[in-house]
Amino acid sequence: xxxxxxxxxxxxxxxxxxxxxxxxxxxxxxxxxxxxxxxxxxxxxxxxxxxxxxxxxxxxxxxxxxxxxxxxxxxxxxxxxxxxxxxxxxxxxxxxxxxxxxxxxxxxxxxxxxxxxxxxxxxxxxxxxxxxxxxxxxxxxxxxxxxxxxxxxxxxxxxxxxxxxxxxxxxxxxxxxxxxxxxxxxxxxxxxxxxxxxxxxxxxxxxxxxxxxxxxxxxxxxxxxxxxxxxxxxxxxxxxxxxxxxxxxxxxxxxxxxxxxxxxxxxxxxxxxxxxxxxxxxxxxxxxxxxxxxxxxxxxxxxxxxxxxxxxxxxxxxxxxxxxxxxxxxxxxxx
Amino acid sequence: xxxxxxxxxxxxxxxxxxxxxxxxxxxxxxxxxxxxxxxxxxxxxxxxxxxxxxxxxxxxxxxxxxxxxxxxxxxxxxxxxxxxxxxxxxxxxxxxxxxxxxxxxxxxxxxxxxxxxxxxxxxxxxxxxxxxxxxxxxxxxxxxxxxxxxxxxxxxxxxxxxxxxxxxxxxxxxxxxxxxxxxxxxxxxxxxxxxxxxxxxxxxxxxxxxxxxxxxxxxxxxxxxxxxxxxxxxxxxxxxxxxxxxxxxxxxxxxxxxxxxxxxxxxxxxxxxxxxxxxxxxxxxxxxxxxxxxx
Numbered sequence: 001x002x003x004x005x006x007x008x009x010x011x012x013x014x015x016x017x018x019x020x021x022x023x024x025x026x027x028x029x030x031x032x033x034x035x036x037x038x039x040x041x042x043x044x045x046x047x048x049x050x051x052x053x054x055x056x057x058x059x060x061x062x063x064x065x066x067x068x069x070x071x072x073x074x075x076x077x078x079x080x081x082x083x084x085x086x087x088x089x090x091x092x093x094x095x096x097x098x099x100x101x102x103x104x105x106x107x108x109x110x111x112x113x114x115x116x117x118x119x120x121x122x123x124x125x126x127x128x129x130x131x132x133x134x135x136x137x138x139x140x141x142x143x144x145x146x147x148x149x150x151x152x153x154x155x156x157x158x159x160x161x162x163x164x165x166x167x168x169x170x171x172x173x174x175x176x177x178x179x180x181x182x183x184x185x186x187x188x189x190x191x192x193x194x195x196x197x198x199x200x201x202x203x204x205x206x207x208x209x210x211x212x213x214x215x216x217x218x219x220x221x222x223x224x225x226x227x228x229x230x231x232x233x234x235x236x237x238x239x240x241x242x243x244x245x246x247x248x249x250x251x252x253x254x255x256x257x258x259x260x261x262x263x264x265x266x267x268x269x270x271x272x273x274x275x276x277x278x279x280x281x282x283x284x285x286x287x288x289x290x291x292x293x294x295x296x297x298x299x300x301x302x303x304x305x306x307x308x309x310x311x312x313x314x315x316x317x318x319x320x321x322x323x324x325x326x327x328x329x330x331x332x333x334x335x
Numbered sequence: 336x337x338x339x340x341x342x343x344x345x346x347x348x349x350x351x352x353x354x355x356x357x358x359x360x361x362x363x364x365x366x367x368x369x370x371x372x373x374x375x376x377x378x379x380x381x382x383x384x385x386x387x388x389x390x391x392x393x394x395x396x397x398x399x400x401x402x403x404x405x406x407x408x409x410x411x412x413x414x415x416x417x418x419x420x421x422x423x424x425x426x427x428x429x430x431x432x433x434x435x436x437x438x439x440x441x442x443x444x445x446x447x448x449x450x451x452x453x454x455x456x457x458x459x460x461x462x463x464x465x466x467x468x469x470x471x472x473x474x475x476x477x478x479x480x481x482x483x484x485x486x487x488x489x490x491x492x493x494x495x496x497x498x499x500x501x502x503x504x505x506x507x508x509x510x511x512x513x514x515x516x517x518x519x520x521x522x523x524x525x526x527x528x529x530x531x532x533x534x535x536x537x538x539x540x541x542x543x544x545x546x547x548x549x550x551x552x553x554x555x556x557x558x559x560x561x562x563x564x565x566x567x568x569x570x571x572x573x574x575x576x577x578x579x580x581x582x583x584x585x586x587x588x589x590x591x592x593x594x595x596x597x598x599x600x601x602x603x604x605x606x607x608x609x610x611x612x613x614x615x616x617x618x619x620x621x622x623x624x625x626x627x628x629x630x
Contacts, residue, residue: 019628071462073627087626094465106460110476111381122373123466 009175009207010045010068015077016231017063037063039231041077047174050201050208052218052239054316055228061211064228065177068209069099082174095124098168098206102180105164107152113163114148117170124171131170138166141196158189165193169200175207176200182214194220215316227319234319242319243285243310251308252281252292257301266295277303285310367470374474382479389479396483400437403555404429404491418559423498424587425557430492431511431579432554435518436547437485443523445475446530447544450537453625462626469618472530501586510586513603518578520607522547525573527614534621550575558584559592566592577606 017038025031038060045051055061066072068081070090079086084093099106107116121131139145142162147155155163161181168176178197182190198221200206210222218225218239225242227235235242252269255278262271263279269292273280283292289307296302382389407429411422420428449472452458461471492515501507529543536542550569558566558580570576570593584591585600 066459069463071459071626090462091465091467094463097463099463101460104455104457104460106463108377111377115377115381119373119377123370123464 007047008044009047009082010043010209011078011080012041012043012064012068013078015041015067015074015079017060017067017072018075036231038067038074038228041228041231041233043226043233043236045207045209047207048201048205049224050197050210050222052222052225053209053211053228054213054215054218054225059228060231061228062179063231065099065179065209065211069093069097069177095171096174098171098173098176100161100164100168100176100178100181102161102178102183105152105160107160107163107167109153110151112149112151113144113155116152116163116167117148120167120170126171130172134170134172135166138169141199142166142192158185161185161189161193162196165196169206172204173206175209177209177211179211180213181210182212182217190214190216197221227316229319243315249282249310250285250287250289251310252283252289252296253306253308254279254281254296254300254302255304257303260300263296263300266292268292363467367467370466371470371474374471375477378474378477379479382477392480393483396480397487398483400433400484400487403433403552404487407555418557419589420557420559420587423495423500424583424589425555426491426495427499427587428557428579428583429555430488430495431514431518431583432551433488434485434492434515435578436522436551437481437488438515438519439522439526439547441478441481441485442519443473443526444478444481446473446526447533447540448472448475449530450533450540453533453537458625468622469527499587501588507586510582514579514582514586517582517603517607521575521578521603521610522550524607524610524614525550525575527611528617531614531617531621534625546573546575550578554579557589559589563592570595574606574610577603 015038016036019035019037021033021035022030023033041060041064053061053064063072067074067079068086070086070088070093073087081093082096084096086093107113108119111119117135120126126134139148142165144162144166147159147163150159152160152163165178165181176197181197182193185193194217197208197210201208201221208221210217212218223238225235225237225239226233227242251272254263257277259277260279262274263281264271266281268287269281269283271279272282281292281296283289293305296305404426407425408422410417411425415421417425449458452461452472458468461468464471492511496511525546526543529539529546532539532543550573553561553565553569554575558576566576566580570581581591581595581600582603583589585597591597591599
């Protein structure tokens with residue numbers, strides 16, 4: 001693997017994809033209608049980064065992934081992955097990327113896992129030594145040993161997903177696209193998959209673009225997140241920035257020695273709930289908690305306290321609804 | 336969207352992706368064959384892992400196609416000739432058509448799953464791999480049991496060759512394997528055309544089946560028993576008549592029901608080549624269209 005960390009591996013500039021859909025209009029008449037799946041999409045991903053790519057259903061995530069892999073030809077704009085134009089140099093790019101679809105397997109349904117791997121090895125012409133090393137590593141870290149002789153159709157969803165991830169990494173891809181890799185998995189499988197992805201990203205320096213509905217995936221794996229809605233990027237930056245951008249509020253939960261009237265008179269904070277000796281104070285996510293804690297401690301008999309981060313799902317729901325001002329233009333943060 | 340001339344796009348579409356332009360085509364073909372072999376070998380291995388089940392399936396395949404021929408033999412217990420053709424001659428038509436179709440079906444029969452792959456989105460997975468989609472699709476679920484039909488057809492062909500009243504010159508002997516191979520190539524091109532058509536109409540597998548399996552059922556009978564318009568149709572429009580009818584007319588010394596000149600009987604290889612060129616263009620154009628619409 002060549003190139004320093006920080007060099008742009010994925011470059012997307014002003015990319016759009018327009019589908020022409022034919023709709024029924026009357027008994028025989030069909031009306032052509034243009035649907036913009038993706039519009040003015042611009043971002044870059046440096047080598048070695050792990051980026052979360054989120055958005056509601058139909059926002060354009062899959063279309064983006066398909067264009068980045070070369071399956072779909074963009075209608076306009078410029079795309080480069082590892083210096084290649086995906087749609088023109090699809091088969092050459094294929095050797096340098098790995099793709100995992102949560103919903104469909106890239107393995108051969110009726111063949112044992114190890115036969116699928118063997119086919120991948122020969123299709124991608126993976127050198128023997130690299131293949132053996134990669135396979136061993138994946139088998140060990142993803143617990144695939146007992147599954148190698150099992151036909152893929154007999155694997156559980158979690159086992160299949162681990163098998164799929166291993167298959168996508170056998171040829172040492174520089175970029176790994178994951179489309180909903182944890183969908184439908186139980187908690188233990190999810191944890192295993194996440195841990196493995198983190199290892200792949202940090203140890204091998206593989207660039208990862210992760211599409212998901214499970215925000216825990218993003219919280220645990222990605223520092224940078226891109227949010228797409230209606231084919232446009234509505235946020236691109238750090239995950240904690242997303243919270244602030246969503247105008248989320250953090251909550252200070254304080255346990256007092258005894259029941260007291262609601263705390264008030266503290267700058268920037270308001271009491272939102274009182275239950276016995278426990279009180280909840282909301283304050284802006286961008287504001288430091290330290291002065292607030294000090295002020296409470298100085299004026300009230302404090303027993304215990306904790307701080308709750310704003311719920312990321314709420315923030316994103318608000319972003320999807322388009323109700324967040326000031327983040328429509330992707331900030332440069334996190335680049 | 337940048338408009339590309341469709342024919343040029345069709346020709347360069349896939350090969351542009353290969354390293355180097357000029358030698359790209361040959362390299363892509365070689366790689367396609369290699370991958371085809373790889374996948375087929377994997378399926379053969381997994382089929383043979385359950386030997387008993389494979390034997391049963393092949394026998395079933397053999398028996399199913401043998402029943403056709405039994406019906407033909409029963410018919411000849413009542414009549415001496417069908418449209419001027421004896422039982423041995425009809426058996427020759429049966430053997431050549433069925434062997435050709437069997438070979439094409441064995442090698443390319445999985446192509447008709449393209450439509451369902453488009454519908455369930457698994458075609459995308461083939462497009463993600465660094466090898467030709469055509470080879471992956473053609474080799475997918477390679478069904479070795481189809482050897483059953485081929486061996487049954489070869490048995491009938493062998494039996495007919497022993498009983499035909501033909502002066503076996505070197506040219507006539509050579510014509511038999513040539514007919515079978517060209518016939519297989521023509522059927523193969525029709526399979527490919529049918530598959531390519533599914534890029535636009537995902538439920539078109541049945542249309543293609545009517546030309547391949549239906550065509551085979553027709554070619555097992557002499558052309559003289561069919562209406563002339565039908566014979567014209569399978570000569571000039573969907574040239575299935577070149578699979579075995581026309582070469583057999585020459586080989587067996589029968590008159591052409593359409594009164595075409597004698598040299599037409601030898602056009603089989605040329606027809607196969609032209610049909611494959613059309614099929615290849617349709618395929619490339621189909622892949623191109625799929626990649627711009629994604630549906």
